[in-house]
Structure formats: C-alpha cells, structure tokens
Amino acid sequence: MLLEVILSRPNMLAAYDRVVGNKGAAGIDGVEAADFQSQLQRDWAQVKSQLENGSYQPNAVKRVTIPKPNGGERHLGIPTYMDRLIQQAISQVLVQQYEPTFSETSYGFRNEKNAHQAALKAKEYINAGYSHVVDLDLSQFFDRVNHDYLMNELSRRITDKRVLKLIHKILRSEIAERTNRIPCKQGVPQGGPLSPLLSNIILDKLDKELEKRGLRYVRYADDCSIYVKSKRSGERVMESITRYIEKELKLVVNTVKSSVTRPWSMKLLGFTFYHRKGEKGISVHRKSIAAYKDKVRIITCRSKPYSMVLRMEHMRQLNQGWGNYFKLSEAKSVFEELDMWVRSRLRLCYWHQWKKPRTRITELIKLGVSPNQAYQWGNTRKGKWRSVQSPMLRRAMSNSYLKKEGFTSLTDIVKPPKTVNV
DNA sequence: TAGCCGTCGAC
C-alpha cells in the first residue's frame, strides 16, 4: 500500500528530477548524473520488481572523509544514483506523514523553517527571563544512530512491512572504503536523501520528552539548546537529559562540548546574544564574522592576478549569501565596522589596479562586453562597481571566464585551487 | 503565477 505510493509514477518522477538536478558526485558504481537516465531505462523494470517482492539489495555507499572547520573529520556516505533515487522517493512520502506531528520548535531539515526563526525563538526565551542555556552537543550523531531503536520507532507509524524492510536494508548497506568493505552496524549514511528525515524522527522523541517536562528549547538537527532561569536548574536539566538521551535514545552526549552557559557566550546557528548596558539583542557570532573576513581577504588579495571585475562578482556572491545572515543582527556597530573594513580593502584593491585601465578594458572586451561599454566601465575611477551587474557579463563570467581562471565558484577560491602533486 | 539555472548559509 505505502510501497505503491512510493513507486507511483508522479512520485518517482519528482524524485528523479531532484536527484539529477542536484548534480552530485557518482556513487560506488561510477554512474554520473549524465549516465543515470540510460541506466534507469535499462534497469528500472527489474529494480522495481525487486523492490516490490522485497529482494532489492542497495549498493554499498562510498566513504568520503572531509575536514570539519574546527579541525575534526566528517564522514560522508555517498549512495549510488539509483539508491539516492529510491531514498528520495521514500523521503517524499514519509515527510508528508511525519512533518505535521513534529514539534514547533524543531527547525532543522523542516519545510518552511530556517535558522533565522530558531534564533528569534531563542531570543524570545531569553527576553522572557530564561537566561541560562543548556547547550547540548551530540557526538557524531549521524554515525551513532541505533538501528534497532530507529526501526522500532518507524514501525509504530509505518504499517507496510515491505517499506520497513527496505529502510532497514538501506541502513545496513555496506561502507566501501578504498579497498575493503565494512558492514554497517550503526548510524545513517550522511549523504543519503532519507537521512535528514530519519534524524528528525529519532530526535522528535527528545522534543516530546522536553515538552513533557515543560522545558523551553530550540532544536536544529542535532544541535539542541534548552533555556532555563538559573544555573542550578540548568545543571539539573543537563544531568537528567543526558541520562535520558544515553539510556532511552542510545546516543552519546559529548560532555566536553556540552555545557550550561549564558546566552552571550554561546554559538547558536552562527548567531550569539549580547546584554550590554541593559540592552539585549541578537548578533553574529565572532567565528562567523571571522569566516566572512577570511573570504573577503582572499577576494581582495592584491598580490593575486585576479581581475577587479571578478573580485566584484565574488563580493556580490558573498554578500548575497551573508546579507540575510547579517540582517538579523541588532548589533549595528559591529555591522558598520565590518562594512567599513570591507570597503577600505576594496578601495585598496581598486587603486592598485586603477593604474592600468587599459588592461581592464581589454579584459572586459574579452568577457564579451561591447567596446563602448567596456571603455565606460573600465575607465571609471570609482563608484561604478554596481554597473557591472549586467546579465550578459554575468553569463560570460560564470561560464568561460571562471573556468579559464581555474575556479567555478567562491568556494573554489576559498579552498586552495587545484594543487597537482606528483 | 509556474518552470529552469546559479550562488550563499545552517546542520
């Protein structure tokens, strides 16, 4: 019954569009987005019948290790395109069933909810006098999910045994490292389309427990903070909730990174809170500001052969992403100071290049700008950066020019660009 | 209003 809904044509088509549209890397079988359609045409009839009679076995997931910003490592499990399609199809159906029953103050991976709202909710609690925070950190949450617990939880709401068995097989699918294959005893694959939903299904139990105890909290994926009125009650809550998580949910609380603190010394989704001279408000955490500054430094690095046009395009990209982020900040002085800093760096950059306008003009012409306009843009001394935002120029830049320079997006220049070691 | 594409952020 439920399986038929999952395998219905409109659902599968929607899942296909999503999976291909993501243009993600290939799984263990090496099938890319471009090859996937032909693979599907060849194998889908067989895979579908295997799914229907319960004999389908998911492929192993590809293990990729990426560094975390704070120094640690993060393991990704990349399923094949076929498995991503199946997981996406399951996810689309299960979301409809589960989403309405999730808690109001859970914000991660939820439709029509974002980090913005979570931070505002936290602020609301703090202004209501709940000015001590229990900051819970679950260590390697995705990797430590207990399969038995999760399956048991799923079987309460999903009656179709075939779907349950399929999900169980997806959870247990092997992890392929360079040479060997390891069976998966616990955890959900970080990188599977179904994983975010599964994480919310597990931690929804935590939400319901916190609500039962009448506590104020905000949760974003595995990042959970509880708001209380005193340090004493905070420590009591920390104690009992840690016990609950470890005994009932079979997860591990990172006791080193979890703590009972004040709002102004915590980092919540890139934000923080301040309380100075009776003024309470929300601000951007210094680590986020530092990250922003690092990116600006790279964009405005004068020693790099990096054209002013491209610098401005990257600044625009960066700001459109961070604009919203900073918009919530009520600490105006911090924002203005940062703005001044960026402007001064850009001005320095521009002056450096301004010495040779001719090269700038030819550069613009090479990008496909008409000579008239290139002369106009290239010769202006200041204040003309905004005029570079024409559709034609942007198209020229995002395709040929950026590829020729060796980077395709901002994230590529932040990371060291293509080191070839032999 | 719908669709397509691109970029950024949180986890």
Place this chain on the structure above:
RNA sequence: GUUGUCGACGGCUA
C-alpha cells in the same frame, strides 16, 4: 576525493 536536507537570495523563460 564533497554527499544530503532545509532555507534565503540572484538571474532567465513563458
């Protein structure tokens, strides 16, 4: 060697 979900913004087309 970089996946996934969600959100936001920008562009284009009818």
